[in-house]
Amino acid sequence: MADEEKEEKEGGEKPKKSKKMLIIIIVVVLLLVGGGAAAYFFLFSSKPAPEEDPAAALRKTVPTESMEIGQTFPIDTFIVNLANPLGKRYLKVTMQMELDNPKMTAELDRRMPQLRDAILTILSSKTYEDISTSQGKLRLRSEIVARVNAFLTSGSIRRVYFTEFVVQ
Known part of the structure; x- marks a missing residue:
């Protein structure tokens, strides 16, 4: 019975840890994609012609x-x-x-x-x-x-x- 309680506790904690890990991974991926898009926008977007003197x-x-x-x-x-x-x-x-x-x-x-x-x-x-x-x-x-x-x-x-x- 003690073994079953340990498995339930471990089993119950594993999904919580994996949900946290999944959220962290999603946030990191979104930050990387957002940073890449911002870098592309600033570096490669067409620059307006400089105003003529x-x-x-x-x-x-x-x-x-x-x-x-x-x-x-x-x-x-x-x-x-x-x-x-x-x-x-x-x-x-x-x-x-x-x-x-x-x-x-x-x-x-x-x-x-x-x-x-x-x-x-x-x-x-x-x-x-x-x-x-x-x-x-x-x-x-x-x-x-x-x-x-x-x-x-x-x-x-x-x-x-x-x-x-x-x-x-």
Whole structure:
């Protein structure tokens, strides 16, 4: 009878030990699989393209034949409300336009109301998120250059330089 009690105790303890061992093995396997998946994800997943330097992007849009600055034409300061949902942000910007032909100043003076209207329309259509980054400012510059050049006949604007740019 004593032998039967020992077998029952040992038999009763063996399944408990094997259940614990099974749980430990499952946990270890899951940790290994999870670690392997994480390592694969970090090492072999496609990495996003590095963000291009804004200065490099500007150099791509600028003609390479001349990095010299040409004659500039100052534009009066603009103060506009940004197109944010609550309408509580505004932009104050002053700029100068680089001309490809010094004789354009007369045409720019004559067309100034048209140019200011076009620039005001562009600026007031922007949100804070549109212009808060370097890339956003570069896009804004190129948009202004394209819109202003659409009005001009005696030459074109090469670049726009922001001499003051304040968002409140």
